[in-house]
Amino acid sequence: MAGGTSIWISSEAKTDPKAIFNLRLLYLLVAVAWGGSFYGFDTGNIGGILTLPSFKNAFGLNDVPQEEQDNRKGTIASMLAAGGAVGALLAAPTSDYFGRKWSVLFWGMVFVLGAVLQMIADYDVLLAGRFIAGMGVGASSMLTPQFLAENSPKSVRGSMTATYNLMIVTSLMLAFWVNYGVSKWNFEGVEHDNTQWRTSMGIQIIPGALLCLMIPFVPETPRWLINHGKSEKGLKNICHLRKLPADHEYVQTEYREIEAQVRQEQESYAGHNYWVVLKDVFTSRSNFQRFFLAVMLFLFHKLTGTDSLNYYAPEIFALIGVSGGSSSLLTTGIYGVVKTVTSLFYVGFLVDRVGRRLPLLVGALLQATAMLYLALYLRFAGTNTDSVGGTPAGGIVGIVWIYIYAFGWSFGHSVACYVVAAEIFPTRIRSFCMSICFFINWIVDYGITRATPNMITNMGWGVFLLYAMLTYLGVVFIFFCLPEMKGRSIESMDNLFERPLWLMWRHAYPTEEEKVRSDVRENIVADKLGHDNDEDGRKDRVEHVETA
Template sequence: MSTPGSSGAVADKRLNRRVVGISIGAALGGFLFGFDSSVINGAVDSIRDQFGLDNDTFAGFVVAIALLGCAVGAWFAGSLANRYGRIRVMVLAAVLFFVSAFGSGFAFGVWDLMLWRVIGGLAIGAASVIAPAYIAEVSPSKYRGRLGSLQQMAIVLGIFAALLSDQLLQNSAGGAEQDLWFGQEAWRWMFLVAAVPALIYGLAALKLPESPRYLVNKGDDEQAAEVLRVFSGETDVQSKIDDIKSTIDVEEKQSLGDLRGSAWGLKPIVWTAILLSVFQQFVGINVIFYYSTTLWKSVGFDSDQAFLTSTITSVTNVVVTVIAILLVDKIGRRLLLLIGSTGMFVSLGMMALAFSHASGSGDAVSFSGSWDTVAIVGANAFVVFFGATWGPVVWVLLGEMFPNRIRATGLAVAAAAQWIANFAITMTFPVFADIGLTFAYGFYTVMALLSLVFVFFRVPETKGMELEDMHDDVRVKRGKFVASTVGTAGLPDDRLTD
C-alpha cells in the first residue's frame, strides 16, 4: 500500500528521468562537435603526406577550415531555430554531418576534403547553438546547470570516442596511412565512422519534443503545456506559460537587430557572452586536442605512445566534467570559472616555462633535466582545470544568460564568435610553434590571466534564476546584475546593486 505523497514522489522521479532523457538527446550534438574536433588528430599527418601539404600555415588552414563552417552554422542556427523549430535544425545538422563523414572519407584531393569539412562544420555549429538553448528551455531552474553541462559531457565523450577510434583504426592497419578495409586507408575510416553518431543523433532528435518556448512563441500553448507538464515537471503550467509570454512577443520575429545596444553597438550582455566564448578558446584548449599527438611526440613519445597518452588525456577530461556537473548547481557558475582561470594560468605557465628549457623543434624537441615531466604535468593539469570549469560552465551560461526574447539569436552570435576564435587559435598554433612553444603557451597563459580578470568584473552569477528573470539591458559589475538606464524590469531585487 502506498503512503500519502508517495505517488507524487514517483511522478517527480519519472518526470526528472524524462527531462534528463531529452536533454541527453539534444546534447548528442555536442558529441558530434567533440568527435569532429578530434578525429582530425589521428589523420592530420597522413593527410599532409597524402596531399603533399608541406606548408605549415596551409596545413593549419586545412585542419581549421571546418571551424569556419561552424561559425557560419552557428550564426544562422538561431534564426532557423526561431522560424522552423529547434528539432528540425537538429535533424538538418545530423544530415549534414552524415554527408560530411562520407565526403571526407572518400576525398580525392585536399580541396574537396576542405569542402566536406566545411559542410560538417555547418552541422556542428548549428548543433552547438541548438543544444544549450534547447536544454535551458526545457530544464527546471533547479537542475538547469547540471543538464546544461550534459552538452560539455557529450563533447568530451565525443573527443574520447574519436581518439579511441583513431587509435584502434591505426593499430589495426599498422599505421594511419596503411590500407584497412576495402582498400581504404585507416585515416579515411577515421572520418567514415563519424557517420554512426550522426545517424544516432538524427534518430534521437526525431523523438524529442519541441521546446515549450518555441511553441509558445508560435501560439501553440496547448502543446507547450503538454511538454512542460510531461517533460519539465511543471505543476503550475499556465503560470509558466504566462511567464514565458511576458518575455516573448509572439507576433515579433527575433532578428540580429534585437541585439543592438549602447555598448559598441551591442547590448552589454551580448558582449559578455561573446567574450566568454572567445576566452574559452583563447586559452588554447583545442591545441591540446587537435595537436596532442604531435605535442606528445615532441616530448619524446613514439607514435603509439602519443596516441595512447592523448586518449588518456581525453578520459581525464570526461572524469572532471562529471565533477563539474555535480558542482555547477551547488557552488555556482562564477566561482567555478574563477577557480578554472586560476588553475589554467598556473598550469599553462608551467608548460611555457618547461618549453623554455627545451631545444630543437617539431618531433625533435629535447628537454634538459626533468622539464619534460613538468610539461606533461602542466598539460594534464590544464585539461583538468578547463574540463571541470570553463568547458561545461560556458555552455551552461550561454544557454541561460540571455532573456527569452533574444536567446536564440544571442546564443548564435556568441557561438559564432567561439568558432571564429577556435579557428584563429587552431590555425595559428603551427605558426606559434615555429616561433617557439614557449611563445605559444606563454600567449595562452596571458589569455588565462585575462579571463580571470574578465570573470571577476563582468560575468554574472545565474544559479537558480528563472529564464524569465533574465533581462537584456542590464549591465554587470563584479559578478552582479546592475540596473541600466532603461530600468530593471524582470530582475530580482537581491541581484541589483548601486
C-alpha cells in the same frame, strides 16, 4: 533520472516535484546531446589522423617542405571551424522560423553528409566534407545548448545543458583512443591502406545518425511555442515534459514566467524580425549587457589555447620530449580521459550544486598556470622533439601540467560559456545572440587552428606565454562581471541584468526571492493571499451558520 529521483541532487532539485525527473526528460536529453559528439569526434579525430602514415600518403603530406606541410595541416584542421562559423550564423534563422526541434534535425543531417564526404580519399573533397560537417557542428553548438536549456527544469538546467559539453569531451576521448588503436596496426603496406584513417574518420557518423533518428520523437520547446503565439500548445508541452497537470503550481509558475517575459518583449517591440531583434539587443541596457558578457566569455574560452591542444596534442606532447607516433597518441588518449572524468564530475556534482562562477574561476587559474609552465619550460630547456633517452624530468612535469590544464578546462571554460549563453537571454533574442556568440567562437577557432602549426614553428614558447596571459586576464573579467546563474529561472535574468555589469560581483549569488521573476513572484503571492482570504471567508460563514 527515471523512477522519481534526480541524478544531480542539487538543493533546489530536492524540493521540486519528483514527477519532473522522468523518462521523457531523459530521452530528450540523450537525443539532443548527441550534437556534442559532432564537435568531439571531428575535433579529436583530425589531430591524430594527421599523424597516420596512411593519411599522409593518401593526401600528399609526404615528401613536401615543412612550410607546405604546416599549411596543409592547418587548412585541413581549420576547415571544420570555417564551416562552424557559417553554420552558427545560419542556425539562428532556422531556429527562429522553423522551430528548435526541426532545426536540430536539419543540421544533424548536414553533419552526416559532411562526415560521409570526409571518407573519400581526395584532398578537395575532404576539405568540402570538413566544411559541410563544420556547418552542422557550428549550428549544433548553438542549437543543442539552447534546446536543452529551454526544456530543462531550472534546478538541473546547468547539468542538462552541460551534458552537451560532456558529450564533446567523451567523444574527444574516444577519438583519441581510436587514433591510438589504429596507429598500432602493423602489417605490410599499412601506409597504402585507407582503412586505417577511414576507421578513425568514420566513427563520427554514428552519433549523427542516432540524433537524426531520435529527434523526431522529441517535443518542441515550450518557450519557442509561447513566443510564437502558440501558448496552448506550449502549456501542453510543459505538462508533457514535467508529467504534471496544467493547474499544478510548478507548471503555472514556469508558464506564467514565460508568458510575462514574452508580453514584456512584445510591449517593447512587436514582432520577431531581425530589425526588431537588433533593437531589442542594442537599445536595451539589460539585453546589451548580457550580449557583451556572453561574447567576452566565448573569447576568453577560445584564448585559453584549448584548440591548439585539441587539434595538435600529439605534436605538442612531442615538443616536451614525448616520442612521436604511438607514444604521443597514448599520452593524448590519457589527456582525453582526464577531460572526460572531470566533466562527469562537473555535470554530476558541481554545476548545479556549486554553480558556474567559482568552478570557472578556479579552472581558468589552473589553465593559465599550466600554459605559463609550458612557456617557461620550453624557453629555458628548449624543445625535445629529437629526444632519444626518454622524456626528461621537466617534460614529465609538463605532461602533468597539461593534464592539470585538462582538469581545469573541464569544469571551467569548457562548459561555462555554453551554459551561460543558453540561459541568460530572453526567448526572442536568444537565437540571434547565441548565433553571434558561436560565430565569434568558430571564427576565432578557425584562426587559432589554422595558425597553430605555423605559430609553433615560428613563435615556439611564446605561443604558450600568450595563452597564459590572456587566460589570467579572463579571470579578472570573470570575477567582476559574471554573476552566478544557479537556481535562477531564465526569465528572472531580466531583473538581474538591470544592474551594471562591472558590479555583478556584488550581487553574484541570488536570494530566494531573486530566483523567480519579480512580477510573477508578486502575482503568485497575491493569488495565494486571495486564496487564503477566500478560505478565511468561507470558514467565517460556516462558523456563523453553525452558531445560528
